[in-house]
Amino acid sequence: MWVTSSVVESTVVFAVLVVLAVWIDLFDLPWWVWVLLVAADVVYTAVVPQWRYLVHRWEVTDTAVYTQTGWWARERRIAPMSRIQTVDLVEGAVARLFGLATVTVTTASAAGALEIAGLDRDVARRLVDDLTVKADAVEGDAT
Structure with a gap:
């Protein structure tokens, strides 16, 4: 892709x-x-x-979503489950050709949403479902 x-x-x-x-x-x-x-x-x-x-990485645990992105400077971001507001799945035109999707995790952070691009469509769907359940199970108001 x-x-x-x-x-x-x-x-x-x-x-x-x-x-x-x-x-x-x-x-x-x-x-x-x-x-x-x-x-x-x-x-x-x-x-x-x-x-x-080589640079883009992501991981989900019971407590947070971790991402790493960047070109010249590396950016590592952590979104605690208690701060997750929405989890979205997007399939762009090129991604759809390859059966891929992007998962976007939105929090109340001023830094913006975390994005996990280039996931297999089925993996992305399972991830959205999993994150929704995990975020809902954690106490907090996501603000």
């Missing part, structure tokens, strides 16, 4: 650059500039999905 998303993103960026080149006549740029742009697209498509796979 992440490879396909990267290919689509880099293709769109390159298409925009070509349109801009036609519109403001950038074809006078040296050939090596175009080679660098294509190389940057290829590197982006090859590196970004692998990097995401």
Whole structure:
């Protein structure tokens, strides 16, 4: 899913650059500039999905949901079960092609929701059900 998303993103960026080149006549740029742009697209498509796979992690225990994300800086977040307000499941267009989904755990935190992307659709559904039961069983008002 992440490879396909990267290919689509880099293709769109390159298409925009070509349109801009036609519109403001950038074809006078040296050939090596175009080679660098294509190389940057290829590197982006090859590196970004692998990097995401190596960095993104998640875990659910009886007391909390843990996530790790980040590119240059790693962000680890913990959402105690007593603070969970909603648990959502989203299947984007690309994710649906691969049978994947994203689970979003919303709390009262100013940092925003925790997101677990790229889960198998069935795993995501079970996770939503499991988190809903666990959050409901914990005393607290989720604020």
